[in-house]
Amino acid sequence: MKFELTILGSGGAIPTLERNPTSQYLNIQDRHFLIDCGEGFQIQLRKFKCKFSKIDNIFISHLHGDHFLGLFGYLSTLSLLGRKNPINIYAPKELLNLINAHNQISGKIYNFDLNFNALNFKKITKLFEDNILEIFSFPVNHSVPCCGFLFKEKKSQRNIIKAKIKDLGLGIGEIKKLKNRENCVVDGKSIEYKDVTISGNKARSYAYCADTKYDKKIIPFIKDVDVLYHESTFLEELKNKASKTKHSTAYQAAKIALNSNSKMLILGHFSARYDDVEKFVQEASSIFKNTVAAYDGYKYQIKN
Ligand SMILES: [Zn+2]
Numbered sequence: 001m002k003f004e005l006t007i008l009g010s011g012g013a014i015p016t017l018e019r020n021p022t023s024q025y026l027n028i029q030d031r032h033f034l035i036d037c038g039e040g041f042q043i044q045l046r047k048f049k050c051k052f053s054k055i056d057n058i059f060i061s062h063l064h065g066d067h068f069l070g071l072f073g074y075l076s077t078l079s080l081l082g083r084k085n086p087i088n089i090y091a092p093k094e095l096l097n098l099i100n101a102h103n104q105i106s107g108k109i110y111n112f113d114l115n116f117n118a119l120n121f122k123k124i125t126k127l128f129e130d131n132i133l134e135i136f137s138f139p140v141n142h143s144v145p146c147c148g149f150l151f152k153e154k155k156s157q158r159n160i161i162k163a164k165i166k167d168l169g170l171g172i173g174e175i176k177k178l179k180n181r182e183n184c185v186v187d188g189k190s191i192e193y194k195d196v197t198i199s200g201n202k203a204r205s206y207a208y209c210a211d212t213k214y215d216k217k218i219i220p221f222i223k224d225v226d227v228l229y230h231e232s233t234f235l236e237e238l239k240n241k242a243s244k245t246k247h248s249t250a251y252q253a254a255k256i257a258l259n260s261n262s263k264m265l266i267l268g269h270f271s272a273r274y275d276d277v278e279k280f281v282q283e284a285s286s287i288f289k290n291t292v293a294a295y296d297g298y299k300y301q302i303k304n
Pocket residue numbers: 062064142211
């Protein structure tokens with residue numbers, strides 16, 4: 001089952017010919033999520049063959065222009081395409097005023113319901129849950145209120161060992177219980193789920209740490225994730241600038257990856273002053289080996 005991240009924009013605040021502002025698309029078992037909406041992301045969705053109209057949930061980390069100004073264009077396009085399904089937006093509360101103003105001055109164009117959910121910048125908060133997945137926001141440390149997002153599959157059912165069905169005469173009800181880690185009794189004989197099932201698919205996870213300065217307080221929120229995206233606007237040579245503008249260096253992002261026991265680190269939000277982002281990978285790899293630099297169109301599939 002798919003758990004695939006597509007980077008739509010990997011640049012910092014100023015777009016370049018190679019890098020759009022921040023935006024990411026995530027497909028988890030046919031659920032389609034958008035994380036931040038920098039300008040131009042609609043074209044990137046088309047270019048990188050993402051499901052343009054299937055996105056039902058949009059997560060916006062903070063209200064710096066490079067993270068949300070593409071939203072209005074997208075909502076307009078959805079209206080033109082005749083969207084009827086509701087769309088859910090998770091964002092700082094002030095954005096609702098802008099969305100309403102946009103709808104109003106454009107002549108009430110939205111022909112779908114828009115469910116707006118204000119982010120909590122004080123604590124980790126569950127935003128979404130269904131039968132396979134949970135999504136949380138968590139506060140990060142930036143110059144305006146800002147959240148990261150954690151996407152986490154639920155523990156899947158265990159798989160029954162086929163031979164045991166016949167041997168023990170298991171019925172559908174019993175199989176269901178055993179797969180859900182419940183023991184049961186068949187013909188007076190107690191059966192432990194561990195004896196007749198094997199573990200199912202591993203639950204996968206992805207954490208998005210949007211614009212933030214280096215802050216150890218983030219670590220507990222993202223412990224043991226499979227893939228961590230952490231911004232790295234600067235290299236260590238500009239660490240004072242990073243601290244002043246509440247951004248991170250590649251080395252600091254790697255420290256967060258290392259101490260959170262993440263399995264892989266994706267760096268992004270590179271300042272437009274840098275041409276060669278391999279330097280970011282080198283700097284981070286000195287303490288966290290499994291590091292890559294995002295580029296527009298980069299796709300990564302998290303395997304079971
Ligand atoms: Zn920012």
